[in-house]
Amino acid sequence: MPLTNKIGVIAENFRVGVRDGLRKAKEAGAEGVQLFARGELDPAALTPGARSEWRNEIASHGLDVSALCISFGGFGLQEGGANADNIALAKRALELAKELGTDIVTMHIGVIPYDTESAVYADMRRACAELCRFAESMDGHFAIETGPTTAYQLKSFLDTLGGRGVAVNFDPANMVMVTGDDPVRGVHLLKDYIVHTHVKDGVRYLAVDPREVYASLDYTFGEGGKVREMVRAKKVYAETPVGEGHVDFDAYFGALADIGYGGYLTVEHEGGGDPEPSIRQAVEFIQAYR
Numbered sequence: 001m002p003l004t005n006k007i008g009v010i011a012e013n014f015r016v017g018v019r020d021g022l023r024k025a026k027e028a029g030a031e032g033v034q035l036f037a038r039g040e041l042d043p044a045a046l047t048p049g050a051r052s053e054w055r056n057e058i059a060s061h062g063l064d065v066s067a068l069c070i071s072f073g074g075f076g077l078q079e080g081g082a083n084a085d086n087i088a089l090a091k092r093a094l095e096l097a098k099e100l101g102t103d104i105v106t107m108h109i110g111v112i113p114y115d116t117e118s119a120v121y122a123d124m125r126r127a128c129a130e131l132c133r134f135a136e137s138m139d140g141h142f143a144i145e146t147g148p149t150t151a152y153q154l155k156s157f158l159d160t161l162g163g164r165g166v167a168v169n170f171d172p173a174n175m176v177m178v179t180g181d182d183p184v185r186g187v188h189l190l191k192d193y194i195v196h197t198h199v200k201d202g203v204r205y206l207a208v209d210p211r212e213v214y215a216s217l218d219y220t221f222g223e224g225g226k227v228r229e230m231v232r233a234k235k236v237y238a239e240t241p242v243g244e245g246h247v248d249f250d251a252y253f254g255a256l257a258d259i260g261y262g263g264y265l266t267v268e269h270e271g272g273g274d275p276e277p278s279i280r281q282a283v284e285f286i287q288a289y290r
Contacts, residue, residue, distance in 0.1 A: 022061050058100065087131060143166075146171050146190075199242060
């Protein structure tokens, strides 16, 4: 069955600033953009007039906003003492998202501990429960990006929140590169929560604890930091052009169709070199399924 999903790109991935990124996104064939809620789009700094100008700027390119993205930095939502500020940032971002025409804010929250009795787990759950209630009051979603945690563990965590205000941004490459999880199985496990997706590819060279990739409050890097250095040197995993890595896109797109996912397929490029050819290649790769 041909894909009917709209294609997005992350404007900032072009590394030319947001305005030029919008232009390049349109030229690459995208129908929407994911934008970071920081810098030029910092919700705390945007006046009502500036928000209106951004809406007009985006619309002038014939683009939608697929989602906003926020970065908590540090340990995500693991550190309870920092979560009041993190929650405030997230709420401002969702308010901005609604003004820009999207209901979705994506985020990395950190590695969810297996120990559900731990203080870190409790802090993460408490923060996400508050965000869940807020998002539902706004008819929106905070979407946790897959990668640091297996699909099964992420679903188990989400099921404790009692709602769908905190959902999933499904990134298949993060799964194959970090946890070694099967994206197809992950799509079916998380089908009730997926509200946004990324299109990215990669290879995994070596299986390591995900906490070596995503720093974790309750974890000391193994072998005196040697494994962490291997991660940084791209000896554990690496991003590849879409279609050349370990993601089986025939099966992945098929799984999304099976669960009735109708949202955006948004290209994410985090590799080195000139990003524009890679982003264009990824857009063309998706278009070939139409």
